[in-house]
Amino acid sequence: MICAIGLLGLVLLMVILIWQAAGPSIKAFGFSFFFTREWDPVHGRFGALPYIYGTLVSTLLALLLAGPVSLGAAVYVAEFAPRKIKNILGFMIDLLAAVPGIIFGLWGNFVLSPWLAGSLEPRLEHYFGFLPLFRGPATGVGMLAAGIILAIMISPLITAVSREVLEIVPASQREAMIALGATPWEVVRRAVLPYARTGIVGAFTLGLGRAIGETMALTMVIGNRPQISASLFAPAYTMTSVIVNEFTEAVEPLHLAALIHIALVLFLVTLLVNTVARLMIYLMNRRVKKWTV
Amino acid sequence: MSYKLRVEALQAWYGQHQVLKGISMPIRANTITAVIGPSGCGKSTFIRCLNRMHEVVPGTRVAGRVWLDGRNIYNGINAVEVRRRVGMVFQTPNIFPAMSIFQNVVAGLYLNGIRGRRQLQERAENCLQQAGLWEEVRDRLHDTAAGLSSGQLQRLCIARALAVEPEILLMDEPCSALDPIASIRIEELMRELKASYTIILVTHNMQQAARVSDYTAYLCDGELVEYESTPEVFIRPKDSRTENYITGRGADTRPL
Ligand SMILES: Nc1ncnc2c1ncn2[C@@H]1O[C@H](COP(=O)(O)OP(=O)(O)OP(=O)(O)O)[C@@H](O)[C@H]1O
Ligand SMILES: [Mg+2]
Numbered sequence: 001m002i003c004a005i006g007l008l009g010l011v012l013l014m015v016i017l018i019w020q021a022a023g024p025s026i027k028a029f030g031f032s033f034f035f036t037r038e039w040d041p042v043h044g045r046f047g048a049l050p051y052i053y054g055t056l057v058s059t060l061l062a063l064l065l066a067g068p069v070s071l072g073a074a075v076y077v078a079e080f081a082p083r084k085i086k087n088i089l090g091f092m093i094d095l096l097a098a099v100p101g102i103i104f105g106l107w108g109n110f111v112l113s114p115w116l117a118g119s120l121e122p123r124l125e126h127y128f129g130f131l132p133l134f135r136g137p138a139t140g141v142g143m144l145a146a147g148i149i150l151a152i153m154i155s156p157l158i159t160a161v162s163r164e165v166l167e168i169v170p171a172s173q174r175e176a177m178i179a180l181g182a183t184p185w186e187v188v189r190r191a192v193l194p195y196a197r198t199g200i201v202g203a204f205t206l207g208l209g210r211a212i213g214e215t216m217a218l219t220m221v222i223g224n225r226p227q228i229s230a231s232l233f234a235p236a237y238t239m240t241s242v243i244v245n246e247f248t249e250a251v252e253p254l255h256l257a258a259l260i261h262i263a264l265v266l267f268l269v270t271l272l273v274n275t276v277a278r279l280m281i282y283l284m285n286r287r288v289k290k291w292t293v
Numbered sequence: 294m295s296y297k298l299r300v301e302a303l304q305a306w307y308g309q310h311q312v313l314k315g316i317s318m319p320i321r322a323n324t325i326t327a328v329i330g331p332s333g334c335g336k337s338t339f340i341r342c343l344n345r346m347h348e349v350v351p352g353t354r355v356a357g358r359v360w361l362d363g364r365n366i367y368n369g370i371n372a373v374e375v376r377r378r379v380g381m382v383f384q385t386p387n388i389f390p391a392m393s394i395f396q397n398v399v400a401g402l403y404l405n406g407i408r409g410r411r412q413l414q415e416r417a418e419n420c421l422q423q424a425g426l427w428e429e430v431r432d433r434l435h436d437t438a439a440g441l442s443s444g445q446l447q448r449l450c451i452a453r454a455l456a457v458e459p460e461i462l463l464m465d466e467p468c469s470a471l472d473p474i475a476s477i478r479i480e481e482l483m484r485e486l487k488a489s490y491t492i493i494l495v496t497h498n499m500q501q502a503a504r505v506s507d508y509t510a511y512l513c514d515g516e517l518v519e520y521e522s523t524p525e526v527f528i529r530p531k532d533s534r535t536e537n538y539i540t541g542r543g544a545d546t547r548p549l
Contacts, residue, residue, distance in 0.1 A: 172387040
């Protein structure tokens, strides 16, 4: 209990400290900080919009790519895989979750980006070029690469948590559906997934939180240019990347404050996302307790 | 009178542990058969073999024959069809908490590909009425089912089982989680349902077995000890083990 309060106090203290450090920027730009595209250290004009946009879009892209795949993998492992394959897959998923981000970054840089530039992006442009999303020079460095790397990084987490959530669905729920004459797939679709819905959303939200905070791998593949472009092939910049890239060079107090201002937003958003995720998983657990007698 | 179900030399295992040791028992159409016996004797296992729910648990095995209208459910009919013809109500009301009351009732119809709104509504009302729940829930059909009392939940499970129009209804201690009034309500319901269904009821409650059933089977340690019309079993039990059990002197049959 004391520990919990202590931790809460620590988090609060951090928010306050970061808030103070961001003070000059908050005072100078206020809310317009979030809607300004310009980031000009020379003239002391700072706006976080391109970074917020970069983080938002790369994260959503990652969730879009990782979500269905992870859920499918979780369903397979939890419901259909034979025991042996279950154990092996579970082990591999955990292993993948433990790989440091920088390794993914290097892999993205040396393997993913060249492949995107040489193969996937030209093809996407050929077939889907009528959408502005898939138009522009195929450099292999940009939003698409960032989304894919992020997706690979968060899918072990989403898979592992979803699997746990699926496995705590009580047997009585499955049996109820089976007794009505459901096939194994219908049992998953009509009994297990609806029952686990809250927990699965929680797992996705945890993945979202992880994606928002990810730094190193992204910095290596996103191109680091603060722009807002409709094309997924174009370079972009994220909140975390700009902080890590510019922090050591920020000599102007206002520049430093602007970076910390971004950090503050990042901190609050991840705090919120993780709280929501935990809450949903907690609610799911409570439901299980209520419905298993 | 015809036999709806004929069980022949039924054996069942959990892994290496043999639970049913060769049970043979014909069951007549439109009757209620009570299955009684000490805890752990295999009553649940027995009725789970009658709609092929036993094999759902990994590592289990079944041998023997169960003839449903002259066809062996373990040979030539797929399990899904068997389960649609032989419905089941479990000991604890296992409704789907993420669904509304209405969706719970029609869940089985949905599986059968019946999607017409009108048709579903009619069937839902009909089954809820049969289960004696209609008056209580008609104004909140689309609320979540999680808000009902446990007696109502069990009747909802019965309505859900009835909705697919099974021929046989298996009930595994359906009243064990209910208070006496709710239990009586379910017993009345069973008597009404007898006209259109064949019911097999597992119960620990001797009064209940005596009140509602036409036939009573006494299982002990995986074997069928006695199977006669209910008055016979309760008034003139042939086997001393049955007598001890129903009179409550079960010390020699119930390993404690
Ligand atoms: N899932 C299982 N795995 C292994 N053994 C089991 C399993 N379920 C039941 N058994 C065993 O099978 C035997 C019969 O169990 P069953 O549930 O059929 O008894 P029952 O007569 O329904 O008892 P009760 O009156 O307590 O419900 C018991 O010895 C039990 O330990
Ligand atoms: Mg039982």
